Amino acid sequence: MIALLLRDLRLAIRAGGGFGLGLAFFLIVVTLVPFGVGPEGGVLARIAPGILWVGALLACLLSLDRIFALDFEDGSLDLLATAPIPLEGVVTIKAVAHWLTTGLPLVLAAPAFGVLLHLEGSANFWLVLSLALGTPALSVLGAFGAALTVGLKRGGLLLSLLVLPLYVPTLIFGAELVRRGASGMETQVPLLMLAGITAACIAVVPFASAAAIRVNLR
Amino acid sequence: MSIWEYANPKKFMQTSSWALPWVAGLALIALVTGLVWGFFFTPEDYKQGSTVKIIYLHVPSAMMAINIWVMMLVTSLVWLIRRHHVSALAAKAAAPVGMVMTLIALVTGAIWGQPMWGTWWEWDPRLTSFLILFLFYLGYMALWEAIDNPDTAADLTGVLCLVGSVFAVLSRYAVNFWNQGLHQGATLSMDKEENISDVYWYPLLLCIAGFILLFVTLVLIRTRTEIRARRLKALEARERMA
Amino acid sequence: MNALSVTDLAVSRGGLPVLEGLGFTLAPGRALVLRGPNGIGKTTLLRTLAGLQPPLAGQISVPPEAMAYAAHADGLKATLSVTENLRFWASVYGTGTIARALDDMNLRQLADRAAMSLSAGQKRRLGLARLLVTGRPIWVLDEPTVSLDAASVALFAEAVRTHLAGGGAALMATHIDLGIPEAEVLDLAPFKARTPEEGGMSGGFDEAFE
């Protein structure tokens, strides 16, 4: 399992920009939004949680189709499915690798982007916390979507259509947590919901993803 | 005789061809009667004026939008557990009907909202939930279309339906939390029978029955089509092999 | 004691039966070559044996954790070196050592090269080296010698013989000579699935109505 994780991370780094690509996309979104809505600090700070969350979501979506597609094309997925690691474990590791290469960099870089959008100190804290709690769910659910579409040639757009509705609860609670945290309101409910959704996703969704992969390899 | 016998395609084709005219006829009678009754012979609401007549379309379609998804969930489960092909095809057949129902609920809601709330679209929890449900229907149908092998498609859409159901419910809760419905309750609260007077209630019941029967009719027709399409595909494949 | 035994097996591809009534056994130390024209279902059969798809009918009996499957595609990562590719599979199968596989497949000089810079034949050898590091006794190989030159085929045959001598078994599908004359040959053509009119099984649901 660890070997698989190391291999995936190594592949992401060698492929060039495994870590950087999502981050660069995130930066572009954050740069473009002020051009769209105007440079007014107050407005930006108010919509910043939403922008950053939607940006994180799209950045995550960008690299989803690569989770299984590469391994499917070169035959590794067949070999992994017949290897002594349970397929559920493979799926989970793949999602973890995806999170480490896209989710984690976003979490770490989020305060910098928050500053660009005039988020204040405490809001930045909530932003990092919400992203850290929420992005793992994005990767796990994304792996599920990727597992469903792994055999398809034109899977990219379909993948987005399948995955985005699944992201709604995480997006809502994530952005709401930042908004409430920034304005000093009660944060317990969105915090618990966000963490709960992520925990439940990690625990349950890999089984569905593994089932989907098995069906696709038939 | 067990209910599972209807999962045999032969038996299903026989039974459905016998039942179809009856169900279709009843659907037509119930829908026409209910809608005519509601449209021409019910009074205006003192607050909402004649817009109250939209409930005869809005409420049944909204109910069906949700119930059809539940039906798809049940048939998907039956397919995944007992591997009855007719069940999977019934789920496939129901999805476009559900999508149209969702669309009707959304459009009538928006048209109704325009004079009532002064805006076509309000990010009201219910409307938003239906928009999300609409996306789920779209994704489900797109996945069916994208996969060539019918058994693979049935399996994958079944799994998607399962996971999607959980997230649809979760989204409903999340959306409620996100925007605590400023508008619901202010309008007619339709869930509580006692808030609706009998004058509106009876034609509404008839319309609901009509929508259900129409749905059954459509699912029977479409499932028959899907079964035939699969037989056609199998015959073509065999012809190529021979 | 058989390593692998198959009775009355039927396999399907895309919902249509392709092979039926198939039965054979494979004892330790023996090799079996499956032959047949393209499209007969060699790959489908091997995928079924490897557990990637369920059989339409019949039994496959194989000891648990005994089989190593190698497909058409080698499953190599182009950006990883030969050693890294092998190390990965060795640790997945929990065997650890890759030195012998490198020697047996004559990959020593290439050990640090990235897989993408290998020739087609060298890649194939690396794919076969992957089999060696799995440490599994039963090899299931799909077209193992495609794109290998004569010397490499001999190298492959040698590796298979060593494996068999060590009590292993090998099941190979191919339509070209493998250079292993002592292997038994099973022609799949007589097992081609019959159409329903001829008394064969139908694809199940697809055709059964009216």
Added chain:
Amino acid sequence: MMTDLGKYADTVLAAYAVSIGLLLAIVIWSLWKGARVKRALEAQETRMGRRNG
């Protein structure tokens, strides 16, 4: 006979028109697709010479 819909006539009529239009669309589509597949299947069965329906 036409009931008086008052100032909301446009709204109500639009809602009915759109809904009934959508319902008709799916009904017609289902019937058309059903007929098309049925015809294609019959043609295929005839061609393969095993008409037994």
